[in-house]
Amino acid sequence: xxxxxxxxxxxxxxxxxxxxxxxxxxxxxxxxxxxxxxxxxxxxxxxxxxxxxxxxxxxxxxxxxxxxxxxxxxxxxxxxxxxxxxxxxxxxxxxxxxxxxxxxxxxxxxxxxxxxxxxxxxxxxxxxxxxxxxxxxxxxxxxxxxxxxxxxxxxxxxxxxxxxxxxxxxxxxxxxxxxxxxxxxxxxxxxxxxxxxxxxxxxxxxxxxxxxxxxxxxxxxxxxxxxxxxxxxxxxxxxxxxxxxxxxxxxxxxxxxxxxxxxxxxxxxxxxxxxxxxxxxxxxxxxxxxxxxxxxxxxxxxxxxxxxxxxxxxxxxxxxxxxxxxxxxxxxxxxxxxxxxxxxxxxxxxxxxxxxxxxxxxxxxxxxxxxxxxxxxxxxxxxxxxxxxxxxxxxxxxxxxxxxx
Numbered sequence: 295x296x297x298x299x300x301x302x303x304x305x306x307x308x309x310x311x312x313x314x315x316x317x318x319x320x321x322x323x324x325x326x327x328x329x330x331x332x333x334x335x336x337x338x339x340x341x342x343x344x345x346x347x348x349x350x351x352x353x354x355x356x357x358x359x360x361x362x363x364x365x366x367x368x369x370x371x372x373x374x375x376x377x378x379x380x381x382x383x384x385x386x387x388x389x390x391x392x393x394x395x396x397x398x399x400x401x402x403x404x405x406x407x408x409x410x411x412x413x414x415x416x417x418x419x420x421x422x423x424x425x426x427x428x429x430x431x432x433x434x435x436x437x438x439x440x441x442x443x444x445x446x447x448x449x450x451x452x453x454x455x456x457x458x459x460x461x462x463x464x465x466x467x468x469x470x471x472x473x474x475x476x477x478x479x480x481x482x483x484x485x486x487x488x489x490x491x492x493x494x495x496x497x498x499x500x501x502x503x504x505x506x507x508x509x510x511x512x513x514x515x516x517x518x519x520x521x522x523x524x525x526x527x528x529x530x531x532x533x534x535x536x537x538x539x540x541x542x543x544x545x546x547x548x549x550x551x552x553x554x555x556x557x558x559x560x561x562x563x564x565x566x567x568x569x570x571x572x573x574x575x576x577x578x579x580x581x582x583x584x585x586x587x588x589x590x591x592x593x594x595x596x597x598x599x600x601x602x603x604x605x606x607x608x609x610x611x612x613x614x615x616x617x618x619x620x621x622x623x624x625x626x627x628x629x630x631x632x633x634x635x636x637x638x639x640x641x642x643x644x645x646x647x648x649x650x651x652x653x654x655x656x657x658x659x660x661x662x663x664x665x666x667x668x669x670x671x672x673x674x675x676x677x678x679x680x681x682x683x684x685x686x687x688x689x690x691x692x693x694x695x696x697x698x699x
Contacts, residue, residue, distance in 0.1 A: 295336050297457035298676055298696075300361060300448075301377035302328050310364060321363050322680050329362050329380070331676060337453060337461045340439075341416075342394035344461050347404060351480040352455030353383030353667075354694045356510065357612060359683050361448070367614045375441035375450035381696075382408040382447035384455025385470070385479030395464040403470045405479045406462045407486075407649050408445035409635065410452060414463040415440050427645065430635030445635075456673060458698050468649045471657050478656050480695055481663035485656075486648045488514035488610075489521075490636035493648075495608045497526040497583050502563050506555070506597060507587030508532025508541045509686070510693055511610055513666065515585050520545040521660040529562055529581070531555050534687040544662060559600040574599060576622060581605060589613035598622040598630075608633050669694040 302310075306326055314320050322329050339346060358380055360366050388402045398404070411429035412420040415438025423431040436442040443449020446462070453460055470479050488511055497503050497519060505512050508530045516528055531550040532538040538549045550558045556575050559565050565579030574595075580602040586593050589611025595618060597607050603626040610633045622628060636648035655661050668691050671679040679696070682689045 295334060295458050296331055296673055297334050297379045297453060298329060298381070298673060299332050299334070299377045300329050300380050302364065307364060314363070318363070318684070322677055328364065329676070329680075331673065332377075334379070334453075334457070336459050339390065339392050339461055340451070342392040343464050344392050345388055345395055345398055345464065345467060346390035346459060346461050347386040347406075348389050349384055349386040349455050349458055349460055349698045350403075350476040351385050351670075351698070352381040352696045353480045353484065354381075354679055354683060354696065355383055355484065356683075358447075359680065360612070362680065365614065366612070370444075373435040373442050373444050374448040375443055378443070378448050378450050379453035379457050380447050381455030381457070382406075382445050383480050383483040383695075384460065385476045385482075386455075386460065388467075389459075392464070398464065398467055398469070403476070403479070404467050405470060405482050405649070405653075406446065406455075406460070407466045407468065407636070407647070408447060408454070408483070409466070410435065410440060410443050410445055410449055412438070413465045414438075414452075427638035430637055456676075456696055468647070468653060470653065474653065474656050475664060476699075477667045477695070478663045481666060481693060482649060482652050482656065484510055484693075485514050485518070485661065485663060486636045486652045487511065487633075489518040489652055489655075490648050491515065491585060491608055491610050491633045492518040492522065492524075493639060494633065495583055495585070495606050495631055496522070497524050499525050501526040501582045503528045504555075504559070504581040504584045504597070504600065505530045505541075505546075505587060506584065506593050507611060508534065508537045508546075508549075509587065510666065512585075512587040513537070513541050513544060513692070514661075515587065515610070516541050516545045517661045521655045526583075529558075531558075536687055536690050537692070540692065555596050555600055563602070565600070565602070573619070576625075578603075578626075584608070585610055587611045591616035591618070595619055598628060601626065601628055603627055605629075606631060666692045667695055668692045670697045672696065673698070 411432035412424045421433035441450040447454030529548040530546040565577040567575040590613045
């Protein structure tokens with residue numbers, strides 16, 4: 295079967311860091327490319343606790359772009375293994391069920407929570423993170439019966455959704471109810487990421503919230519807050535007019551499109567600006583909660599200056615090394631939260647996975663996921679898909695996907 299695989303070596307990494315800065319297409323085209331369409335065997339069930347599915351749709355994530363262009367920090371490399379079939383936002387149909395699996399039948403339309411935690415790796419007892427209900431932060435991503443990998447899509451042994459057939463552990467599988475489309479299904483994984491981030495730093499009714507970045511995750515952060523019936527005031531900072539207006543239609547109250555976050559924070563929140571001898575203004579007052587869906591040095595430093603005393607900054611975007619001025623952190627008693635994926639929460643004395651909550655919101659039409667899928671490609675057109683993602687405003691693209699149907 296044809297699959298979209300990623301791989302990189304140290305010499306290849308070094309060469310691309312030089313040559314790729316001159317011609318970016320070298321990252322995904324030519325002899326140095328990190329990603330290729332290859333022929334691989336159709337996967338078999340690793341054990342009786344696994345199922346096999348036929349892929350309908352797989353979403354192309356911003357993290358996939360960063361991986362292909364080698365923008366990620368090398369710190370995460372112990373928890374990946376190459377070559378690996380990419381894709382972790384996918385929906386499909388069950389075609390084979392292991393003897394140890396119950397409640398799942400052939401023909402079921404399902405989505406996959408791609409995390410490869412203790413349960414999928416055959417590790418007992420589970421690590422502290424898994425016992426806490428946060429398997430996406432498992433301490434054993436490089437242990438157990440599988441090759442290193444935080445999730446399906448960056449593990450050599452367990453392929454991702456950019457292939458016509460995929461295997462999944464029984465604990466990763468979530469059935470879609472009638473009325474939820476495959477497009478919506480493919481969007482539930484990124485929606486779950488945003489929903490978990492909001493639940494971990496949930497705004498109250500009187501909070502003034504800033505979301506930096508109005509792309510897929512920024513949009514889903516807005517939708518998550520509104521789905522939770524939170525009537526806080528939401529501002530989105532997004533330079534693309536197209537993407538900013540979409541967040542406005544889906545629940546944002548105010549937009550910042552000129553990049554001047556600090557001055558606009560003064561106008562919106564009534565904060566006061568003070569000018570240092572050198573550098574940007576620091577604000578007293580500001581937003582009570584900020585969700586940074588970009589996560590680079592510029593946006594994090596700006597967020598800290600625009601965050602009020604006692605405010606909480608959730609760093610949702612996955613960036614590389616950043617240099618921070620920590621003055622706002624201690625001066626304004628701020629909290630900075632790391633954000634990554636999803637897990638379980640207690641709802642009415644019942645433990646629920648974020649996927650279950652997300653699926654329910656989709657079923658009840660509390661969010662609009664289908665309209666976010668703006669571009670569909672065949673697996674053979676992956677280079678065109680990458681190029682669309684590298685200039686989304688030009689193409690008016692939100693979420694791009696590969697369709698196998």
